[in-house]
Amino acid sequence: MEIVNTILTILSGLLMLTLLVLVHEGGHFFVGKTCGIRIDEFAVGFGPKLLSREKGGIRYSVRALPLGGFVQFYGEEEEVDAAYEPRAFNNRPIWQRALTIAAGPVMNILFALLLTVAVLVGYGDYVPQIASVEPGMPAYAAGLQEGDRIVMLNGKRIDFSMEFDAAQISSSEHITIGVExxxxxxxxxxxxxxxxxxxxxxIGITYTEYARRRFGFFEAIGLSFKWLWLIIKEMFTALGAAIFGGKGISELSGPVGTITIVGEAVRYGFETILRMAALLSINLGIMNILPFPALDGGRLLFLGIEKLRGKPIDRKVESYINLVGLALLFLLMIALTYQDIARLFS
Known part of the structure; x- marks a missing residue:
């Protein structure tokens, strides 16, 4: 039975990652096609081809390693005579190339927002709820009651459980608290x-219980952007701690860890699956937009330099820089995978 659960965990994780890759690469694909860029292949996964079919001059393939994907644009890595093939990637206007590259991360962000709206409308989120009020304490004297839902603390509205910081109470001589x-x-x-x-x-309260709070559709749309901003702040806080705080990669997860977490989420039901998919999608979108070689953000940086110079960087130089970036990312993935496996066995 344990083997079956492990297999289901792995398959669930791979299925979710594949979906997010399809969303990401689909953004590149549809915007590139709309801009008139010639597409040679749309692939899910890397390595040897398992399935392959050609339609409309584009080859669609599924490959052996389901941890990524790519859209191969004609003329992206090499110079092609514009008169011979005006649809080649590097022969298109800079703004069209930039839109095509940015479309992948943007689609992941939009997908995360869509999933968040679905969660907030269908399930809601949790806000801290007062479990008990101690007689003779400030909370009791002020009129706070058991069951009150804390929705504001010191002027800051609390819409999500992640926004509640109990430390604000323990570190303040005077507080303002709003409840529903x-x-x-x-x-x-x-x-x-x-x-x-x-x-x-x-102040004499305990808040170990959390109350579920549901949202209307239009309210959920606005709050999804707030949720997005909170997640992005947490991401960069963790990234800053890893780079500058001396924590290294200990706070990060690689492919194995991500698949394991997704598999565990499946066991907790559809709401948790939606939340996890939204979280991973926003991570994929934001990390890809970072200005690092081989990532979408790095490619946008090269386009920005091309716009400023009035001519592109030598394609060979750009390829070498991207190759170095890819190698560094590959080494990071190896280190994270080793760490993930070590955690599993420990």
């Missing part, structure tokens, strides 16, 4: 009491 009840919204101002044991401050 059956009869509407209530706001309280409290003076906290110092905890002699910890040196921090308290």
């Amino acid at each position: 009840r059956e009869d509407g919204y209530h706001e309280f101002e409290l003076d906290t009491i110092q905890n002699e044991e910890t040196g921090g401050y308290r």
Whole structure:
């Protein structure tokens, strides 16, 4: 039975990653085709071809390693005479090439927003709920009640559980807290009491329970952008800690770790699957837009340099730089995979 669960975990993870790759590469494909760029191949995966079919002059293929994909544009890596083939990638205007390259990450971001709207409308999200109020404490005197849903703290609206920071209470001598009840919204101002044991401050509540809060469609659209911004901030905080905080890659996950996490998410139901897909999609979109060689952001950087110079960088030089970037990314994937496997066995 354990073997079956492991196989299902792997297949679930691969299926979700494949879907996100299709969204990403589909963005490149459709925008490139709309801009009149000639496409030679649309591939899901890398390595040897497992399935291949040609239609409309484009080869569609599924390859052996389902951890990525690509759209092969004619004339992307080499110079082609514009008179001979005006549809070659490097013969198209810079703005068309830039749109085509940016379309992959943008599609991942839009897909993440769509999934987030679906989650917020269909399931909602959690906000901290007061589980108990201690008699004689500031919260009790102010009128806070068991079951109150905390939706504002010190002027900051709380729409998602990730926004609630209990440290704001324990580090403040005076707080403003807003709650929702059956009869509407209530706001309280409290003076906290110092905890002699910890040196921090308290108001006499516990908030171990979380209340589910649902959203309307149009409200969910606006909040999906807020959720996106929160995730991006967390991503760059983790990235900064890895690079500048001395944590290295210990906080990161590679393909094996990602597949394992996705497989675990499947066991918790469809809501968790949607949340995980949105999270991975936004990660894929943002990481790809970083100005690093071999990534979409690196290619956009080269186009920006071409626009400023009035002519492109030598294609061989660009290819070498991208090759170095690809090699570094490959080494990072090896290190992360080793770390993922070590975690599994530990």
